[in-house]
Amino acid sequence: MRFPSTTPMTLALLVAVVMTTPQASARIKCWTNNEGVRECGNTVPPEYAQKSYQELSKQGIKVKTTARAKTDEELRKEAEAEKLKKKAAEKRKVRAAKDRVLLATYTTEEEMRLTRDEQRGAIDSRIKHAERIVEDLKRKRELLRAEAAKQELSGKKVSSKLLANIKTIDSRIKKQQSIIKDRHRERASLEARFDADLKRYRELKAGKPVGSP
Numbered sequence: 001m002r003f004p005s006t007t008p009m010t011l012a013l014l015v016a017v018v019m020t021t022p023q024a025s026a027r028i029k030c031w032t033n034n035e036g037v038r039e040c041g042n043t044v045p046p047e048y049a050q051k052s053y054q055e056l057s058k059q060g061i062k063v064k065t066t067a068r069a070k071t072d073e074e075l076r077k078e079a080e081a082e083k084l085k086k087k088a089a090e091k092r093k094v095r096a097a098k099d100r101v102l103l104a105t106y107t108t109e110e111e112m113r114l115t116r117d118e119q120r121g122a123i124d125s126r127i128k129h130a131e132r133i134v135e136d137l138k139r140k141r142e143l144l145r146a147e148a149a150k151q152e153l154s155g156k157k158v159s160s161k162l163l164a165n166i167k168t169i170d171s172r173i174k175k176q177q178s179i180i181k182d183r184h185r186e187r188a189s190l191e192a193r194f195d196a197d198l199k200r201y202r203e204l205k206a207g208k209p210v211g212s213p
Contacts, residue, residue, distance in 0.1 A: 027063065028056040096211030102201055103210075109198065116194045120187060127183045134176045141169045 030040040031053035044053050050069040057063050070078070106112050144166045148158045204210065 028060075030054045030056060092211045092213075095213075099200065099204055099210040102197060103204060106201065109201065112194065112198055112201065116190065119190055123183055123187045123190065127180055127187075130176045130180045130183065134173055134180070137169050137173045137176070141166060141173070144169065 028040050029042070029044050030038060031044055031048045031051060032038050033048065040056070052068040053066050054062050055064040055066070106115075144162060148162055148166065151158050151162070
């Protein structure tokens, strides 16, 4: 059963009529049709079932409002918002864990600097070691190149073994140079990490809550 309803008086009469029908045990449901007119009945028509509607008691008092069904775009945005919310919560959890480790590891800024200096010293030592290897290999390569040049000047063909040795040394030099570059990147990363940790340590010691942005 379905009736238009536009005034309180009409609604009151409608309630009385609906409650005398065989479906009177069900709540009255009111919705707005496509023409903007409020209608009421025992059930919401299928074409309006996805829209917002109200349920009324026997006395015509609103007891429940059912929101309209959300659009695909709204559902997508809600899912994206929930995803971002979970991501932020996980980020706070990770930061809180790091904060606790930072506070448990160091009692003063000086301890942080000493640790940084030790790690930086170890990296610098590996860089110098690789640089010495490169210099030694370059000297060996110059000797081999000089020998190759001597063979050419004497009209001989440079031996394949000599050329292979020069090629091997070139490869070893490139490998060590790559190691040196990696160590310099490691050193820069250490410095950046120390600066970030020191800043965070100062914030925590100043009273900033663990895990806070």
